[in-house]
Amino acid sequence: MILQILVSGLTSGAIYALIALGFVLIYKSTEIVNFAQGELVMIGAYFALLYASFHMPYYFIFLFAAISAFIVGILINNLVCRPLIKAQHLSVVIATFALSFLIRSLIRLIWGSQYYSFASPFAEKTYKFGDLVISPQNFWITVISLIIMLIFYLFFKFTKTGKSMFATAQNQEAASLMGISISKVFMLIWGISSGLAAISGILLSPISAISPYMGIIAIKAFAAAVLGGFNSLPGAVIGGFLLGIIENISAIYISSAYKDILAFLVLIVVLVFKPAGILGTETIRRA
Amino acid sequence: MKNLSKILLLAFFLALLILPPFLDAYVVYLLNIICISILVSTGLNLVTGYAGQINLGQSGFVAIGAYATTILMTRLGIWFWGALPLGAVIAALAGFGIAVPSLRLRGVYLALVTFGFAAIVEMILVHWVSLTRGPDGLAVPSPQLGSITLNSDLKMFYLNFSITVLMVYIAQNIIHSRVGRAFVSIRDSELAAQAVGIDLTAYKIIAFVLSAFYGGLAGGLYAALVMFISPDAFSVLESVIYITMIVVGGMGSILGAIIGGATVSLLPELLRGLKEVQEFMFGAILVISLIFLPNGLVGLFARFRKAPKIGE
Numbered sequence: 001m002i003l004q005i006l007v008s009g010l011t012s013g014a015i016y017a018l019i020a021l022g023f024v025l026i027y028k029s030t031e032i033v034n035f036a037q038g039e040l041v042m043i044g045a046y047f048a049l050l051y052a053s054f055h056m057p058y059y060f061i062f063l064f065a066a067i068s069a070f071i072v073g074i075l076i077n078n079l080v081c082r083p084l085i086k087a088q089h090l091s092v093v094i095a096t097f098a099l100s101f102l103i104r105s106l107i108r109l110i111w112g113s114q115y116y117s118f119a120s121p122f123a124e125k126t127y128k129f130g131d132l133v134i135s136p137q138n139f140w141i142t143v144i145s146l147i148i149m150l151i152f153y154l155f156f157k158f159t160k161t162g163k164s165m166f167a168t169a170q171n172q173e174a175a176s177l178m179g180i181s182i183s184k185v186f187m188l189i190w191g192i193s194s195g196l197a198a199i200s201g202i203l204l205s206p207i208s209a210i211s212p213y214m215g216i217i218a219i220k221a222f223a224a225a226v227l228g229g230f231n232s233l234p235g236a237v238i239g240g241f242l243l244g245i246i247e248n249i250s251a252i253y254i255s256s257a258y259k260d261i262l263a264f265l266v267l268i269v270v271l272v273f274k275p276a277g278i279l280g281t282e283t284i285r286r287a
Numbered sequence: 288m289k290n291l292s293k294i295l296l297l298a299f300f301l302a303l304l305i306l307p308p309f310l311d312a313y314v315v316y317l318l319n320i321i322c323i324s325i326l327v328s329t330g331l332n333l334v335t336g337y338a339g340q341i342n343l344g345q346s347g348f349v350a351i352g353a354y355a356t357t358i359l360m361t362r363l364g365i366w367f368w369g370a371l372p373l374g375a376v377i378a379a380l381a382g383f384g385i386a387v388p389s390l391r392l393r394g395v396y397l398a399l400v401t402f403g404f405a406a407i408v409e410m411i412l413v414h415w416v417s418l419t420r421g422p423d424g425l426a427v428p429s430p431q432l433g434s435i436t437l438n439s440d441l442k443m444f445y446l447n448f449s450i451t452v453l454m455v456y457i458a459q460n461i462i463h464s465r466v467g468r469a470f471v472s473i474r475d476s477e478l479a480a481q482a483v484g485i486d487l488t489a490y491k492i493i494a495f496v497l498s499a500f501y502g503g504l505a506g507g508l509y510a511a512l513v514m515f516i517s518p519d520a521f522s523v524l525e526s527v528i529y530i531t532m533i534v535v536g537g538m539g540s541i542l543g544a545i546i547g548g549a550t551v552s553l554l555p556e557l558l559r560g561l562k563e564v565q566e567f568m569f570g571a572i573l574v575i576s577l578i579f580l581p582n583g584l585v586g587l588f589a590r591f592r593k594a595p596k597i598g599e
Contacts, residue, residue: 033398083578090341093398094534095577097527102570108563219406226399261410264403271400275392 003132005248011138013244014145018200019221020228020236021152022193028231029169029189031089032081035096037197038218039103044069044198045205045214046107049116058121065202066195073194077187100215108212115209122206141203148199149237156233165189220247223263227270229280238278300452307444316440317556319512322447323505325548328532329458329541330501335530336538337467338494339474344385344401345529347408348499350521352378352506354412354419357427357516367430371507378503379496381408386495390488405523412518424517427510443512450508454501459541461497470494471539535576537583546584 019041026034034040047065056064080099084092122136156162167175168185176182200221201214208214220243228239243266250262270277307315331345356374359365365373385404392400412419419425429438430446437443461467469490472480481487510516528551536547554572558565580587 080574080578087577087581088538090335090530090538091534091577091581093341094527094530095574098531098570098573098577100570101527101566102574105563105566105570109567222399223403230396261407261414264407264410267403268400268407271392271396271403272387275396 005252006245007132007134008138009245009248010241011142011244012247013224013241014142015200015204015217015240016221016224016243017237017240018145018148018196018203019218020225020240021149021233022196023218023222023225024228024230024233024236025189025193025196027225028233029165029172030081030186032092032096034193035093036076036100036103037193037221038215039100039107040069040073040194040197040215041201041204041218042107042210042212042215043072043103043194044201045118045210046111046201047198048202048205049111049118049210052118062199062202066198069198069201070191070195073190073192074187076194077190081186081190082183104212104215111212113212115211117209118205137207141207144203145200148196152196161188220263223267223270225277226267227277229277231281232277232279235277235279242278303448304445307441312440315444317553319440319444319447320552321549322444322451323509323512324529324532324552325545326451326454326505326508327502327529328536328544328548328551329455330498330505331529332533332538332541332544333458333461333470333501334494334498336533336540336544337462337474338470338491340491340494341398342401342495342498343398343523343526343530344403344405344408345498345502346521346523346525347401347405348378348382348502349506349509349525350405350408350412350518351381351499352503353510353516353521354425354506355503356507357425357510358418360428361425367428367511371430371504371511374507375500375503378506379500382495382497382499382502383492385499386492390491402523402526405526409518409522412521419518422518424515427514427516429514430511437511438514440512443508447508447512450504454504455541455545458501462541466490466493474539531573533583535573535580535583537585540583540585543583543585550584 019037022037022040023034026032026037044065047068048061051061051064076099080095081092084095122140125136127134127136127139156166164175164180165185165188167178168180168182172182175185197218204214204217208217221240224239224243225236226239227243228235228237243263246266247262303318307318310318327345327349330348331342334340334342352374354374355377356367356370359370359373360367381404385401413421415421429436431437432446435442437446462470469480469485472483472485473487473490477487506521509520513520532547532551533544534547535551536545537543554569555565558568576583582589
């Protein structure tokens, strides 16, 4: 029983982790908390819906949707964040809020408010390992997320671009002195984290309906990122999985009605008692 | 010159007092909404614009004020004139509760806690059905003033207008007092503020409590105006709209909060028509004004006034 809960927690955790990675990536390097991250998740799902209407194979849909979202991310950076680079911090945060408004209403103008579903590319048969039953959906969501995270890790560890992004996140001034183009890095970061959000949206779409309100999930991913440590990439992954598991446990042992509040409780408890999260570094000085 | 602006202000107030009975009912309703918005944004401006503590949870305080006032009236049978300030005090207590984490947190993290607070309040309103009747909402009895029942937008306007003027006046005085100067110094540099002996803890708490009180008061008035409250009137999104008010108007300026409160609350009305188009325009206007009006509308006026002087 407990194993079953853990496994289903891992599936939602994988999605949270992917979105949380996007949050942390942007925050770590640009110090912006992107409140439009949930809308980027939604955009991914709608791009998938769009490409699916051309009867493409699933991996093409997946690829094209991710690339489209990547471009959207770059556009956001160039059109909104770059002009605000010298503005007050609060302005940028509000700008991302405004963006979420913009994107959501744009989607509603094009597709309306109704719910769409997206045919699952995976087999119907459930996998059984002993007592453990896993639906192929959940299995593949978890596996694909893990693969993406691995690619992500390798990219940061071994490619020059990845390393320059990492360097920028650590110390902008030093990075730019080493000849790294900060504005290019910012652009890439927005692109990548938007792509990550879109991928989680695509993965999510077979198990939850596609609607203009699916971006709500980002709030939980956000709590996950805080739990893991808002400036730590591995923290985002751990926080994501942990929140997924906590949520599933509490849904069974307490009540599923409070599942949504739980994410916020986690958020506040972590921020009040250990603002750095599990793996984050303490950047908040006592006043 | 100074006399002229005083006369203009007086004329403006007089116009607002005399004109409403002759105006369209819808316009009077809008005037009410503007008053309430100004009340909220003035409070928010104290904590965010002056003390520099980001508060994304103002909708939570407004919600608490509205529900507390209503429930005190309907369940405990308290007179509106008692329930309204009590509701605001309850909201202020919640502000005290939020101020405690704010002592450790700053910037984005504080934004998160306050945002989470507003979201939790909203969810409690939905789920605590025995008290709030959940999504079904609560009917709000109209306030009684002697033998008059304040049951129309017009009658409510005079109440809202006078409370708003009073509270803005109080805010203005707070800003020019010891407390207000402490707020500004905390915003500009916590270290420097501490060095001159300002108690950061105390003043941050005061800022939050004040902001919550203004929000709660506005919530109670809003409830009495619309006579029906439900959780969707107090969604987290409203917090964003309140922040927008002080940003568009100009942060750290009383006039800014007033202008921002008035324009932003009118915006959805001016952009009537399809709801999607309205939201789209709202988002677009917000982004554009952030990029092109970094100091808000007030900053724009100030630029015009200051620019042409020669020899400076």
